[in-house]
Structure formats: C-alpha cells, structure tokens
Amino acid sequence: MTPFPRPIVRLLRGFVLLLAAALLAACVAPPIAPEQTLTGHEGAVVMKLITNSPGENDPAETLWTLHLQRVLGPGEKQTGQDMVVLQRTRRSTYTTAVFSGMVAPGRYIIKHAAGGSGNMSYTFPIDAKFGSFDVVRDEVTLLGTLLIQPRGGSRFVVAYVRPEEELQKTFETLYPALAAQTRDRPQHGFIFTPDLHRRAALAPQLKRLASAWHGLAQTADGEFMAGAKLGKVLWRKGGESRWREIDAKTWREVLSVRPYRGGLLVAGEEGLLRLSTDEGDTWKDLLPPDDGLIQVAQPMRDGSLVVVSRSDSLWSVYASADPGVGWRKLGEFSDSRSINMPWMRSMAFGTPDRVGVMMPNGDLHATDGRTLTRSSNGQSTLDVNALPDGTLVSQTAIFTKSTMLSPDWGQTWSDLNTSRFVVTIAFKDRQTAYAVAPIAPGLMPGAMGLMTTRDGGKSWTHTGGSPSITGPQAVRQMMVDRSDGSLIAFLPDNLILRSADEGKSWKIVKDN
Structure with missing residues (x-):
C-alpha cells in the first residue's frame, strides 16, 4: 500500500488533535x-x-x-x-x-x-x-x-x-x-x-401565544377540538360558531381532546389525562394507565375509553370501562420510521368505533377496544384521518405524493392519484372532497386554487380560491364542517377561515 505523503499525514494528525480538543473542551x-x-x-x-x-x-x-x-471566583482561570x-x-x-x-x-x-x-x-x-x-x-x-x-x-x-x-x-x-x-x-x-x-x-x-394545534378532531355533529403546547385547548362547541381557547391548567403538551362523560377529556405528555365538566374552569385528574406520552384517549361507543401511550419507542394500548377502577392492556408494538421521510412521526387517531396508530412507513396498528390488528398501505405516510363512516384518508408518498382511501380500516386501499402538489385535502364523504391544489397541474404546480371532486377523485373542478392569506403552502389543515357542510381552514398564527360556497369566498372566523 502506498503511504500518504508527509504533508497529508501532518494534516490528518492535526485534524485528530483538533477533534480531541473539541471533545475535551x-x-x-x-x-x-x-x-x-x-x-x-x-x-x-x-x-x-x-x-x-x-x-x-x-x-x-x-x-x-x-x-x-x-x-x-476571583483569580480563577476557566x-x-x-x-x-x-x-x-x-x-x-x-x-x-x-x-x-x-x-x-x-x-x-x-x-x-x-x-x-x-x-x-x-x-x-x-x-x-x-x-x-x-x-x-x-x-x-x-x-x-x-x-x-x-x-x-x-x-x-x-x-x-x-x-x-x-x-x-x-x-x-x-x-x-x-x-x-x-x-x-x-x-x-x-x-x-x-x-x-x-x-x-x-x-x-x-x-x-401557543397556536400549533395537534390532534385536530371533529365529532359527527360538528364539535371541533384540538390541543397545543403549554396546556392549551382549542374548542368549538357543537351548535356554536365561536372558537374558544381553554387552559387545561398544565404546562404539558396536549395531544388529544375528546368529549367524554358530558365534559372535555384532554391527554398528552407524561401521562396527562384530565377531565373538565364545566367547560374548562376546573379540571380533575383521571388515573392514567401509565406515565408515558398519551397520544390519543378515545371514548368508544360502548362507553369505554381506549388510550394509546408511548414510552421511548414502545407503544402500549389500554382499555377501561372506568379509569378510576383500572385499565386492561390490549397489547404493545414498537415504533417504526420511514426511510424516505425519517423526520415524520407516528400518528394516532380514533373514532367511537376504532383507534389507530399509523407509522410513517405505512404500518397501521388498530383496535376496536378488544383486540389489536396490524395492516399496511405499503407507502410512506404523511397524514391520516378517519371519516364518520370509518373510511380512512391517508396522504402518502413513494416517488410522488398521493391520496389513498380505505373503506375497511386499512385492510384494503385505493389510490386516487391526486397531484403531487396537493397541499391539503378534506373529504365530506367518499365521493365529495376538496383540495388546495394546482388548477392545471403539470411539470410545475402553477396557479393554486380550491379543487372539488364529486365522483371519488375521478375528476376535479376548480370551484374557488385557496384559503391562505400568505400563500397556499401555509394552509396547515382543512376540514368539512359536519354541522353545515362548510369548509374550515386552519392557518398559522391562530388563524381560522370558513367558506360556505366551496372556496368562492373565505371569511376569518378566528384571529388570535
């Protein structure tokens, strides 16, 4: 083997010495x-x-x-x-x-x-x-x-x-x-x-000032809930138009908010599980199944409560008829990441019938409160949510970004082949959906607007403008209001917009 020239040897030695000095600094x-x-x-x-x-x-x-x-102290050298x-x-x-x-x-x-x-x-x-x-x-x-x-x-x-x-x-x-x-x-x-x-x-x-909302959820009658850092809760009560911010009397991050036993149930970091029955004025701590990160606490249709918790890289799933009495562990599974999108984290979501954790690599772990199942959409996954009828909507990517639907909670999936430039998409039902997307997509996205499908994604029509004030890419999430069919768009800095005419006009309904 030919030895390195002496100048390079000196350079390598100098680099090693610098590295050692940095480590000892x-x-x-x-x-x-x-x-x-x-x-x-x-x-x-x-x-x-x-x-x-x-x-x-x-x-x-x-x-x-x-x-x-x-x-x-005086005379000391660092x-x-x-x-x-x-x-x-x-x-x-x-x-x-x-x-x-x-x-x-x-x-x-x-x-x-x-x-x-x-x-x-x-x-x-x-x-x-x-x-x-x-x-x-x-x-x-x-x-x-x-x-x-x-x-x-x-x-x-x-x-x-x-x-x-x-x-x-x-x-x-x-x-x-x-x-x-x-x-x-x-x-x-x-x-x-x-x-x-x-x-x-x-x-x-x-x-x-906390305004990056997590776990945004909506009931079948149009009640909206979400959590944020520093114990913040976003809530729009069913039948009302006013959006409220509530303090859950904690500094822990709230990741899940649900209606439960006539009140609001919040869950989050370090075993946070807390109930308010007076619209957030006072809170009562419930006994959590463990002290892990509770990603979702979902009340089930039979009155029981399902909790999905993570400690380090291990997920645990629990069920309870009464949290004050005790919990039954349904199973556990390891966290996994996507090679294509290593920055993505696992996503927990739920309905009164099922609760799931979608891994960034497309693996889905789901429970009905009795047993655990595992399936996969086979693609790296950016987002997932469930419609009231149980249809799963997933934003996925392999070479390009697309939207997939599952009518049976992850057992089978169909690809809608939506544009890779879609910013966000909201489904009213399996046939009707709205997307912030290119109006005439090509090699480049071009002009963006609100696109509408009424045939399950086979065709799309330009019906309005993007809800964003600073640009279409700023739209964090969009949902169909189940109380009246209008569109609700969530933007940075605590801004919420509403459209009652499929994007032809947008009105600010919450601004800080």
Missing part, C-alpha cells in the same frame, strides 16, 4: 438513568425547556443539548471542566425537552441551548438570562421550566416557570432512585433576582 454529563444515584462527589441538575414556535418547524424537535458554565453539557431525555414527552445530569459542585449559569438537523445547527444564546444557581454535593438542583418564544429570524423571548408539582412528578417518575435517595434533602434552584421574577410573570403571556 466541555464535560458532557449523560442523562441521569432511572437507577442512578449520587456518589458523594457531585450534585444532580434537572430542568425542562419548551420552545413555543407558531410553526411546524419547531426547534424543539431538534434541540439536544443545554450548555452550563461555572461561575469563576478550563474545559468548567463547561458542562446536559443532554435531552424524551421518554414520555413530545416536544418538551427534559435535561438532566450529574454535575460537579459549584455555581453555574445557563450559557446556551443548542440543536441541529442535517447540516444545520443553531443555538439559543441564553447567557445567564435566568441568573445563576448552585449545584451542591449529594443534593438536587431542580431549576424549573424555561420557555422560549421565537419571534422570527434570530429574535426570541424567554420566560420562566418556577419548580412546581408537575416538574417534581417528572423528577420522581424519570429518576426514581435519585428521588428516593434525596427525598429528605434540600432542593436548590435559581437564585432569586428581579429579572427572574419578571421572566416568571411573562409565562402566562407566552401560554396565550
């Missing part, structure tokens, strides 16, 4: 393990961080590290050991980042949060905006929850939630051995400053 503290305890040489740090972006490209999805810096990197845990949260680690005693500040995806990396330069905190040997520092509100470009606002009951429960659930070891010992947090108090006062304002 900071002390990386692995996430605390469930069975891990303090050894007498360090303290433990635990905190949450939530980014409240109004768009789908929320940095919380790719946020991975939190960088701490020790506060130096070394690599004075920089500590905490890593993220995702076991039972969706976009909420939980950071933890064992850290050497001392006084620290939060320097920045960092993340990245592909060739892109980013930081939130927090730079001691929350002040400093002490890490004490053999004790826990529970910092609370940091809220970051992106403002566009590189601007952002930071707020703070003091350590409270929910964070204490997170600590005890994720780190039971450490919690037991330190039960009677003091807990530490940020050292109080007027600026920290001011940032705590900002938290309720940031909660009101």
